Amino acid sequence: EHHQWKKRRLSQATSSQGIREGATQGCHLRRHFSNNKILVELDEASGVAIMKLKNPPVNSLSLELLTEFSITIEKLEVDRSCRGVIFLTSAAPKIFSAGLDITEMSVQELWLLLNGSNMVTIAAINGSSPAGGCLMAMCCDFRIMADNPKYTIGLNETQLGIVAPFWLKDTITNILGHRLTEQSLQLGQMYTSALKIGLVDQLVPEDKVQSTAAYFLTDEKMHEDCNTSVVLRTLMFKALRKNSRVLCAFLREECNSVPRILSNLHKIININIYYRISL
Numbered sequence: 001e002h003h004q005w006k007k008r009r010l011s012q013a014t015s016s017q018g019i020r021e022g023a024t025q026g027c028h029l030r031r032h033f034s035n036n037k038i039l040v041e042l043d044e045a046s047g048v049a050i051m052k053l054k055n056p057p058v059n060s061l062s063l064e065l066l067t068e069f070s071i072t073i074e075k076l077e078v079d080r081s082c083r084g085v086i087f088l089t090s091a092a093p094k095i096f097s098a099g100l101d102i103t104e105m106s107v108q109e110l111w112l113l114l115n116g117s118n119m120v121t122i123a124a125i126n127g128s129s130p131a132g133g134c135l136m137a138m139c140c141d142f143r144i145m146a147d148n149p150k151y152t153i154g155l156n157e158t159q160l161g162i163v164a165p166f167w168l169k170d171t172i173t174n175i176l177g178h179r180l181t182e183q184s185l186q187l188g189q190m191y192t193s194a195l196k197i198g199l200v201d202q203l204v205p206e207d208k209v210q211s212t213a214a215y216f217l218t219d220e221k222m223h224e225d226c227n228t229s230v231v232l233r234t235l236m237f238k239a240l241r242k243n244s245r246v247l248c249a250f251l252r253e254e255c256n257s258v259p260r261i262l263s264n265l266h267k268i269i270n271i272n273i274y275y276r277i278s279l
Ligand SMILES: CCC/C=C/C(=O)SCCNC(=O)CCNC(=O)[C@H](O)C(C)(C)COP(=O)([O-])OP(=O)([O-])OC[C@H]1O[C@@H](n2cnc3c(N)ncnc32)[C@H](O)[C@@H]1OP(=O)([O-])[O-]
Pocket: 057, 058, 060, 095, 097, 098, 099, 100, 101, 102, 103, 107, 128, 130, 131, 132, 133, 135, 156, 157, 160, 162, 164, 165, 168
């Protein structure tokens, strides 16, 4: 049943959003597809897909954006010309994402998709990234952030009166370690020095964020890093996150067993149930 639902969503996505082929940019042929809230450029020469969030004014993760996010990831997963690489970056400068839309609450599907994906994912963080924005970046395999002291990143849930569920805590623990996670979550800390604590992997000038992310995936970079393929390293990394993946599989299984008539309301209720279990 879930399989049919997935197929239906994919065909809806490809027909209703429309894929425009043949647009050129630079010397590579690019395919674009654009939804209301997400712009995707697929460079066919390199197989690199760039996903840009465009939900002004602050790129909040509204239900509409999150739904388009799921559809886009699913489309790229089955697109054979995509080498399995995505950059998440904001179409608007200064703000990567303000996190969940404060009037809505539904982000677990995004976490499931990114953690469960076999594609290499890179967050090109070109602005502030609190709460859900930080979660989205943390779910990626690498994080490259604009070097600007005005931009902060972190999980400020405690400051908002939200208790972080276990899967969010596990995600940040994988990156920061146990003690720093405790401090970070207790204080709802937003960091300006995210590189120092390892929350991001690289700080670069603002206008270099996207090109650095792209460079990460080139053969040249691969050679620089002792001939270790980025893809291989990522697979190793994903294997190290085994617990999260087992958890993902478990949650996915659980989600699938729920009849997916999928009105948004049902979805939110299901997610809230997971919230409750996790707490
Ligand atoms: C399990 C995971 C749990 C995750 C939980 C979350 O993510 S909870 C979320 C945690 N997120 C946060 O705590 C983020 C808190 N926000 C900020 O820190 C800053 O807004 C900023 C740094 C993102 C942008 O600064 P800036 O000076 O460039 O811009 P500005 O401040 O002037 O805002 C412009 C407009 O955007 C509005 N708006 C803002 N955020 C949201 C939102 N999430 N949603 C909807 N709307 C939002 C804001 O009200 C204002 O509207 P107005 O009045 O024009 O109608």
